Amino acid sequence: MQKEKSSEWPLIDAFGICRQTILPLYRRPTFDSAMVTQLLFGECYQTIGMTSDQQWFKILHEDTGLQGWITTQTLKEIPGADYYNFLNRDFQVVTSPIAAIEYLGTNLYLLPGSRLHFSDLELFNWQDHIGFTGSVRSHAIKADRSQLIDIAIKYVNAPYQAGGRSIFGLDERQGFELIFSIAGYSWKSGKIPGRKIDPELVLPGDLFIFRELEKKQVNYALYLGSEEVFWMDNRIKVSDMSEWETFLRSRKDKQVELETRSILS
Incomplete structure (x- = not known):
C-alpha cells in the first residue's frame, strides 16, 4: 500500500548488489538532492521503497545503516538467499588504489573497499577464472596495525566530499569507517x-576522536606512530601531532571532548 500523502511505495523482501564502480545514494529521489553515501562494487543492499513511477528505488546499505535513493537503471536485483549468503560468508575486499575485473565483456575498474564474493576456501584459484587485476585481502582475517595503516595511507590526498567513499572524494566519518571495514573491522x-584507552597508551592504528558537543561535529585522526597522525583537513593528510592539535584549537565550540580509542585488539 502506498504511504499516505507520499509518492513512495514500500517494498519488502527485495535485495540488490552494486555492479558498477561507484553507486551514489541520494537523500531524495532527484539528482538535485544531496548525496548520502556511495556504494562500491559488490556491496549489497535491501530495496525498501520506490517512487510511484518506479523511476527511483530507496535502498538500505546494511553495512553502514544508511539509506538513500538510486535510479531504476542502476538497480541490480539478487535473490534473498544470495543476499544473506553474501553477508554471512567471507569475501575478498579490494585493497589496491585501482583494480580491474572483466565484467559483462569489458574491464570494470574497482576501488578500495570493492567486494568480490569469493573466499580463501574456494577449491580453485578464483583470480585465474575471472580476469582480475589488483590486490585483495580476505575480509574474515582482521588486519594488524601495520596492515591497517597501509590501507589508510592509500587515501592520502583524497579530497573531502560529503558522502564520498573513494580515493576521488571522501567523507570524513564514512572514510574512516571504510578504512576499518577494509581491514576487517565492522x-x-x-x-x-x-x-x-588512556591517551598515554596510544599505539599506531588507534584513533583520536575530537567532538564539538554544541555543533555535534566529530573529527578523527588515526595515530601512525612517531607523533604523526592521518586526518582530514579539506583533504586527507599526514602531519605531526602538533599541526592537528593547532587545527583543533582553532575550533570555536566551547564544549569539546577528546577520546582515544583502540579498535584493534
Missing part, C-alpha cells in the same frame, strides 16, 4: 567499535 554509522 564500524556501522555512528557506532564506533573497540574500547576507550
Whole structure:
C-alpha cells in the first residue's frame, strides 16, 4: 500500500548488489538532492521503497545503516538467499588504489573497499577464472596495525566530499569507517567499535576522536606512530601531532571532548 500523502511505495523482501564502480545514494529521489553515501562494487543492499513511477528505488546499505535513493537503471536485483549468503560468508575486499575485473565483456575498474564474493576456501584459484587485476585481502582475517595503516595511507590526498567513499572524494566519518571495514573491522554509522584507552597508551592504528558537543561535529585522526597522525583537513593528510592539535584549537565550540580509542585488539 502506498504511504499516505507520499509518492513512495514500500517494498519488502527485495535485495540488490552494486555492479558498477561507484553507486551514489541520494537523500531524495532527484539528482538535485544531496548525496548520502556511495556504494562500491559488490556491496549489497535491501530495496525498501520506490517512487510511484518506479523511476527511483530507496535502498538500505546494511553495512553502514544508511539509506538513500538510486535510479531504476542502476538497480541490480539478487535473490534473498544470495543476499544473506553474501553477508554471512567471507569475501575478498579490494585493497589496491585501482583494480580491474572483466565484467559483462569489458574491464570494470574497482576501488578500495570493492567486494568480490569469493573466499580463501574456494577449491580453485578464483583470480585465474575471472580476469582480475589488483590486490585483495580476505575480509574474515582482521588486519594488524601495520596492515591497517597501509590501507589508510592509500587515501592520502583524497579530497573531502560529503558522502564520498573513494580515493576521488571522501567523507570524513564514512572514510574512516571504510578504512576499518577494509581491514576487517565492522564500524556501522555512528557506532564506533573497540574500547576507550588512556591517551598515554596510544599505539599506531588507534584513533583520536575530537567532538564539538554544541555543533555535534566529530573529527578523527588515526595515530601512525612517531607523533604523526592521518586526518582530514579539506583533504586527507599526514602531519605531526602538533599541526592537528593547532587545527583543533582553532575550533570555536566551547564544549569539546577528546577520546582515544583502540579498535584493534
